[in-house]
Amino acid sequence: MIKECVLYKKEGDNVRCLACSHKCIISEGRSGICGVRKNISGKLILLVYGKISSLGIDPIEKKPLNHFLPGTKTYSIGTVGCNFKCDWCQNYDLSQNSKEAGISGEEMTPEKVVSEAIRTKCKSISYTYNEPVIFIEFVKDCAILARKKGLKNILVTNGYFSKESFDFIADYIDAMNIDLKCFNDRDYIKYCGGNLQPVLDTIKKSYENGIYLEITTLVIPGINDSQKELTSIAKFISSIDKKIPWHVNRFFPMYNMVTTSPTSIESLEKAYKIGRKYLDNVHLGNI
Numbered sequence: 284m285i286k287e288c289v290l291y292k293k294e295g296d297n298v299r300c301l302a303c304s305h306k307c308i309i310s311e312g313r314s315g316i317c318g319v320r321k322n323i324s325g326k327l328i329l330l331v332y333g334k335i336s337s338l339g340i341d342p343i344e345k346k347p348l349n350h351f352l353p354g355t356k357t358y359s360i361g362t363v364g365c366n367f368k369c370d371w372c373q374n375y376d377l378s379q380n381s382k383e384a385g386i387s388g389e390e391m392t393p394e395k396v397v398s399e400a401i402r403t404k405c406k407s408i409s410y411t412y413n414e415p416v417i418f419i420e421f422v423k424d425c426a427i428l429a430r431k432k433g434l435k436n437i438l439v440t441n442g443y444f445s446k447e448s449f450d451f452i453a454d455y456i457d458a459m460n461i462d463l464k465c466f467n468d469r470d471y472i473k474y475c476g477g478n479l480q481p482v483l484d485t486i487k488k489s490y491e492n493g494i495y496l497e498i499t500t501l502v503i504p505g506i507n508d509s510q511k512e513l514t515s516i517a518k519f520i521s522s523i524d525k526k527i528p529w530h531v532n533r534f535f536p537m538y539n540m541v542t543t544s545p546t547s548i549e550s551l552e553k554a555y556k557i558g559r560k561y562l563d564n565v566h567l568g569n570i
């Protein structure tokens with residue numbers, strides 16, 4: 284089920300991927316930063332089309348989405364690869380795998396994904412675990428079928444969309460949880476390998492397009508737990524709509540940050556108080 288990507292264009296001897304804001308220029312035989320979109324004989328190929336590496340039937344609150352179809356189950360799928368490389372990634376075995384160990388996963392067609400979601404009595408499909416924008420063509424094929432069968436579509440995403448990928452998928456997405464990891468470009472570049480502004484743009488555009496939205500911030504000691512940083516995030520969300528729920532989650536040592544302490548409960552309570560100054564709904568997670 285290896286498929287040609289839709290979101291790319293030729294540029295001389297290379298191709299330029301248009302799926303996320305990296306807009307990688309990829310030469311023959313090479314892959315983009317995410318490791319799953321490869322230039323093969325001048326065509327950009329999606330190596331993980333229908334290659335499901337992680338699958339779960341989760342309570343929707345685990346995505347987390349606390350105010351969208353509450354109490355229902357969501358059929359959750361992900362592949363390997365990611366366009367970011369966050370030092371605290373809780374799913375690094377999936378997200379960074381394609382860059383080291385190659386592509387793996389169980390073959391599933393969009394028809395199979397949708398029929399399994401229905402069979403397991405899920406009300407929605409969540410594209411999650413790694414970053415769905417890197418396999419957006421598969422997301423769209425599933426999402427179109429899911430809609431026809433009365434299922435909702437959910438993206439759990441780092442928000443690093445390009446204009447092209449947002450326009451490509453927006454009409455088929457009902458809800459999103461978008462990570463807002465910090466509020467300065469320096470740390471986005473240093474710890475995640477991307478920039479802040481495209482994430483902010485995705486949050487704004489999703490809201491303007493009527494996509495139901497919740498935001499998540501993993502509160503990490505010494506990185507984004509200052510009064511200034513948390514206030515900036517809360518004020519930004521509030522500037523769009525103070526009713527947008529904000530999840531402030533507890534960090535546990537992981538991946539490249541095994542020597543950093545877990546977030547203290549005091550720090551999470553501080554984040555909660557800051558959030559409630561500006562927002563109607565703040566949820567503490569991972570506690």
Ligand code: SF4
Pocket residue numbers: 300301302303304305306307314315316317318319320365366416417
């Ligand atoms: S999805 Fe992003 S990271 Fe992956 S090849 Fe395309 S532009 Fe590069």
Ligand code: SF4
Pocket residue numbers: 365366367368369371372373374375378412413414441475
């Ligand atoms: S965006 Fe998410 S999946 Fe990708 S590296 Fe960062 S935390 Fe991991």
